[in-house]
Amino acid sequence: MMAQGTSSVELGAGGPERHVPVLLDAVLDHLAPADGEVIIDGTFGAGGYSRAILDRGASVIGIDRDPDAIAGGQALVAEAGGRLTLVPGQFADLEDHARSLGHEAVDGVVLDLGVSSMQLDEADRGFSFMRDGPLDMRMEQAGPSAADVVNDLPVRDLIRIIGVLGEEKRATSVAHAIDNARKEKAFSRTGELASLIERVLGRNPKKAQIHPATRTFQALRIYVNGELHQAAKALSAAENILKPGGRLVVVSFHSLEDRIVKRFLADRCKTHAGGSRHMPEADVEPPTFELLTRKAVDAADAETAANPRARSAKLRAGRRTDNPARQLDIHAAGVPRLADYKGLGG
Known part of the structure; x- marks a missing residue:
């Protein structure tokens, strides 16, 4: 990280x-x-x-x-x-x-x-919606990418990821829009995903400096990297x-x-x-x-x-x-339980 x-x-x-x-x-x-x-x-x-x-x-x-x-x-x-x-x-x-x-x-x-x-500044790493690049987000540059998550997971799991890990109130709308779009063409670029989310959520005039895709990108990054x-x-x-x-x-x-x-x-x-x-x-x-x-x-x-x-x-x-040190219960410490996004790894 x-x-x-x-x-x-x-x-x-x-x-x-x-x-x-x-x-x-x-x-x-x-x-x-x-x-x-x-x-x-x-x-x-x-x-x-x-x-x-x-x-x-x-x-x-x-x-x-x-x-x-x-x-x-x-x-x-x-x-x-x-x-x-x-x-x-x-x-x-x-x-x-x-x-x-x-x-x-x-x-x-x-x-x-x-x-x-550094990761944000490199478009090829795919972390930032401000710089178009491959939809990647892998810190270790190995394993499933954000594109794999967006293109392959069932819509119910996308809802849970975006809602729980991104705290996006309109996660259902975003996930269904992703699902509809990927049926026509798989996502491969950050710009494609960011543009779709902006069309779905629109811009909040009171928070103009915050891109509508912020929470969804956060959720994907957190999930991809555990x-x-x-x-x-x-x-x-x-x-x-x-x-x-x-x-x-x-x-x-x-x-x-x-x-x-x-x-x-x-x-x-x-x-x-x-x-x-x-x-x-x-x-x-x-x-x-x-x-x-x-x-x-x-x-x-x-x-x-x-x-x-x-x-x-x-x-x-x-x-x-x-x-002496104690054993840790990661869920008691605030890590969402798997039930919160059932069917997902990590």
Whole structure:
């Protein structure tokens, strides 16, 4: 997944500025990297966070599922003089990646959820409806593409994907329009799909900067890449690999991601379950984190003015306690159940 992220809601404004790490100061404040520490950047991307962490004297394990990000980071590897190791793979497996490199525990984990500006800027990757290209959206450049989903899945499944993962209120209308159009000609280009959705939904004059296809493209991207499952599993992996006092910092860009992060930290920081005179207080497992952010940190006006994609960014952070890690229920953490989009993988 990747890196120094972009809010899908901001794409209608003409596309993002390239490679500007979002909420960088807040990330560094809460991550607090120090000389000699080991930090996992689970979403390396263009390396903005990793570079800043290296500048603080820490070593970095950078993970990215996109082969282009790994290739593009080799210059920084050389510059870092042995303090940066890049690993091709999914951030859900960050615990395994760290242990394979000989680290039984690390001092920090930072995750920047969502699609990268690099991926959006390359039309051939098929992430952006602002740049016509193949209807792809695969971060790993392997496996079923967005075109496969749009052309092959039953309409009832498209409704669930667009409605649940895109939070599109008119998912039924969009899915049926796709179904009717694909009977005549299979979808292969982002522009074809975006134009169809715009015809179906029209433009909202009050939200002229937001393209009508935004939510549908978000849904397809999340589904194709299993993003919500990846996010939940990465949080659990971070809980397992962080040493006592280690910091977890997560930046998210839409409500589905942020809900998962918020629920995870709220559950892991809970010290009591409440109760009343009618019902005794339930037992609560020892907290595995303490909150570093009582509420989500948003970008300041100056940052959003300079970098519009920061408008929807939310940062949450926690510090690891010395209590044992727990098993994760990804659905309790906010990942939609398969029943919500029955018949679909992931």
